[in-house]
Amino acid sequence: MANNASGLTEYIGSTKTGDTIGLVIANVDSQLLDAMKLEKSYRSIGIIGARTGAGPHIMAADEAVKATNTEIVLIELPRDTKGGAGHGSLIVFGGEDVSDVKRAVEVTLQEVERTFGDVYANDAGHLELQYTARASYAINKAFGAPVGKSFGLIVGAPAAIGLVMADAAVKSANVEVVGYGSPGNGGTSYSNEAILQITGDSGAVRQAVISAREIGKKMLSSLGDEPTSSASSYI
Amino acid sequence: MANNASGLTEYIGSTKTGDTIGLVIANVDSQLLDAMKLEKSYRSIGIIGARTGAGPHIMAADEAVKATNTEIVLIELPRDTKGGAGHGSLIVFGGEDVSDVKRAVEVTLQEVERTFGDVYANDAGHLELQYTARASYAINKAFGAPVGKSFGLIVGAPAAIGLVMADAAVKSANVEVVGYGSPGNGGTSYSNEAILQITGDSGAVRQAVISAREIGKKMLSSLGDEPTSSASSYI
Amino acid sequence: MANNASGLTEYIGSTKTGDTIGLVIANVDSQLLDAMKLEKSYRSIGIIGARTGAGPHIMAADEAVKATNTEIVLIELPRDTKGGAGHGSLIVFGGEDVSDVKRAVEVTLQEVERTFGDVYANDAGHLELQYTARASYAINKAFGAPVGKSFGLIVGAPAAIGLVMADAAVKSANVEVVGYGSPGNGGTSYSNEAILQITGDSGAVRQAVISAREIGKKMLSSLGDEPTSSASSYI
Incomplete structure (x- = not known):
């Protein structure tokens, strides 16, 4: 075409x-x-x-x-x-x-x-993980996260999965919660996602994101095939 | 059946x-x-x-x-x-x-x-154009456009396309903006559309709508097949 | 898997x-x-x-x-x-x-x-009917229905169908309307549903739900195949 x-x-x-x-x-x-x-x-x-x-x-x-x-x-x-x-x-x-x-x-x-790279999906839902060592103004505007600090984003759909991923993330490392979104409580446009934004020491943020990814993949696979990414993981 | x-x-x-x-x-x-x-x-x-x-x-x-x-x-x-x-x-x-x-x-x-007739779609999105020489009470209730005057509606999805269509429309003829809608700023129910409503002289409104259609089709085709309508164009 | x-x-x-x-x-x-x-x-x-x-x-x-x-x-x-x-x-x-x-x-x-069991769907939409002789706290929290009384839920999509189902329900038996939801008027997250919640005598609530189901199936079948349920009707 x-x-x-x-x-x-x-x-x-x-x-x-x-x-x-x-x-x-x-x-x-x-x-x-x-x-x-x-x-x-x-x-x-x-x-x-x-x-x-x-x-x-x-x-x-x-x-x-x-x-x-x-x-x-x-x-x-x-x-x-x-x-x-x-x-x-x-x-x-x-x-x-x-x-x-x-x-x-x-x-x-x-x-x-x-x-x-770290968006994983199957027919039943998806997971998204993001990480940066230094957030700038787009992240700040979208999520209110502090500029210049490490930032992590954890998303799971259906939202029940995102909620357990969020819990696993904050328990796995010493990070600070910047924001949380869910289907009917703000932070989403009624999507079927629970979303967590975190900041902190870059090693801790990265560790929290990785922990969430691990448990998220296991949960989502219970509803369908092994979730896969269309690109290469960067985290 | x-x-x-x-x-x-x-x-x-x-x-x-x-x-x-x-x-x-x-x-x-x-x-x-x-x-x-x-x-x-x-x-x-x-x-x-x-x-x-x-x-x-x-x-x-x-x-x-x-x-x-x-x-x-x-x-x-x-x-x-x-x-x-x-x-x-x-x-x-x-x-x-x-x-x-x-x-x-x-x-x-x-x-x-x-x-x-002027709803064009492909797998990636859609365009919608509407025009009337004389708006009545449904258009007035939905969009606040003046009754008895010419009215045009310009829609593009994903919303980025609708935004550029809207700009092309108002630049192409001497029309007045009645309203604008976008995914998170009102005028939509979180749809992935930018929507412009215009009024003015009927020739100008029609010209603006046609200009938006032309550029919209080109942009949407960059994401997939040539967008097509299931009915016959009336504008 | x-x-x-x-x-x-x-x-x-x-x-x-x-x-x-x-x-x-x-x-x-x-x-x-x-x-x-x-x-x-x-x-x-x-x-x-x-x-x-x-x-x-x-x-x-x-x-x-x-x-x-x-x-x-x-x-x-x-x-x-x-x-x-x-x-x-x-x-x-x-x-x-x-x-x-x-x-x-x-x-x-x-x-x-x-x-x-009473969720019926075809390619064009769906119907949902629910009934209980005694509502408890989940129904109360979600819909404001009185605890301990009979409760019925009537849903039709597209919303036009749900609206006529709702009218048929309240006309068919002596029930009380607890709530009503529609795409842009609350009670939904912009879904394409009209939703009615009713309470009253358990026989009346059940009768109202059954009447809504009957007319709903007929209307939805005009847009596609006969709507079917993936489970067994319980009402």
């Missing part, structure tokens, strides 16, 4: 992973900008959209804001995953210059292949 | 398009009427339900209120589309006479085949 | 019906307990999670609280059913002793096979 988007100035790229698309608008229309109610208005915006994946895209966008002169001005989590149990994503970068936001979108599209 | 509903007095008809069903209740039970908390109570109600489609059903219902002595008393948007990125719908007409609401349901079922 | 969860102390069991898993945590981490914001904190919790089904799991959990020394401390309804029109569930039991919550989870897993 021909990619009819390749001739568009707005189009940066797309990946099959998560049905992810990267776009830019060099000079957003002012009426639209008002209607979007961004907390900070920029002339140029970079846009990441996906049907499947919120954590992977936020983590990838976090690398993009580290690497570029841009700011995250919007993160929204549709209830999606194409019939699965989780979220898709809409992330908007703002910048003074279109080349900056374009670069942020490019970095995100590249990084998202890595950040899908 | 036999349609077991055909003998029911409540059953008006159904269409495969959007899994749409049309029903009437001649004299709604008063306990139920209280529980539904309609803003205006009617003895007779007509009901349109669908698994897939909100815009097409609202536009079709708009023709129905123009053509009948009924009022729209409820429009709700479930997060549905059977694993897709958008909404289904629940629309209720009220009328003093059951023959009026029955007629409104019939008109809606008939019109909905037309209003699906 | 090997069930890798069977060696975990947290794992109680799972069923293919609804992709349901039952888990326990003997001594929940205090940081996690704080983050969960349960209305009442217990050291030991039992957890039921499912991708498909909320009513069946709440009804099953209601039998579990009758049979054990536990309390329901959380019921959340994700928008799920794996691309279908309804909810999944997350239910948490609290108890002073891990053996109590373990038993509650076991009873729920067992009962859920029965409470799926």
